Amino acid sequence: MGLFEDLSTFLETRLDEFLRANPQLELMGLEDQLRGQERDAIALLGDLKRREQQLKDQILATAQDIQKWHERLNRAKAANRPDLVAMAEEREAALLRQGNQYWGQMQGVNAQIDQTRALQKQIHERRRELKAKMAQLEAERANQRASQHAAQATNAWETGWYQSPMAGAGYAPIDPVEESFQRWEMEQELEDLKRQVGR
Template identity: 55%
Template sequence: MSLFDDLSRILEDRLEEFLRDNPHLELQALEEQLQQQESDAIGLMADLQRQERQLKDNILSTAKEVQLWHERTEKARKANRQDLVQPAQEREAALLRQGNMLWGQMQGIKERLERTKDLVKQIQIRRKEVRAKVTAAQATQAASRATSSAGNTWENTGWDQNVASRPASGDDLDEQFRKWELEEEIEQLKREIRP
């Protein structure tokens, strides 16, 4: 068991190191997670809308039944059929209770639907933020690659040749700060996404 634990720990350490060296990949994973959450929320919205339509249909059907039993109660009363009046009134009352229950369920579904719509909007905003950060991270990584190739050019240049680029050490410091700032932004986004 400890061999597997050690292997797992080593793999996790390597993965964390790899992600630190490639922050854009962590951001892409975060973006994919947000995309999955958005897809799930949209699926939930569709399901809630279907439930809402079904409840509306049930409410309309129940309302028609209430109307029918109300008319039957009045008809029995006019015909002086007391043996039918009481049961018809009870049926009408039961249908009214059922209609009220269905109405309450529909209101609950509507509230959940509104919360889900808000959630989808929030997820879409977060996805745009993460996408912008992914783009920035990729640009930073491309710039650091260009800088290291420019640094190699500087190292190969002789003392008598004119060099227009900055020393590689200054670029390394800039790259370290950008990487650190990007990691901080990633951590901040993670905290915002995982309540």
């Protein structure tokens, strides 16, 4: 068991070192996490909206039942039926309690919807910031690579590594890219001449 713990610690340490050396990978991991969280927030928002609609439907149905029992209560009172009046009052009171419960639940769901929307917006904003940071980091790395290449080329130029063989004969030194293309173009011309001679 100790071996696995040691190996796990070693791998975590190496991973941390690797991520510190390659911060863009750590940012990509964070971006993946945020994308997952945003997806979860959107799914939760969908569930909450469905629950809100269910509660609205239940409140409407309960209100219609209350109205029906209220009319029955009034008819029972008009008919002087105290037995039916008592039953209608009891049913109307039960429906009012149920309606209040649904209303309270809907208020809670509405609060959750607001919180989830705010959270989703916050996550979306973080993702946007993270993408901007990743783009900035990539631009910095590209600039750094370009600077290193320029420094290497300048160094090679100054030390004479890329001087043309003609440089000693009073000619200006040729840059390495120019020299490569000239060599390639001469080889192409030679190949063309060989083909023409071979016909």
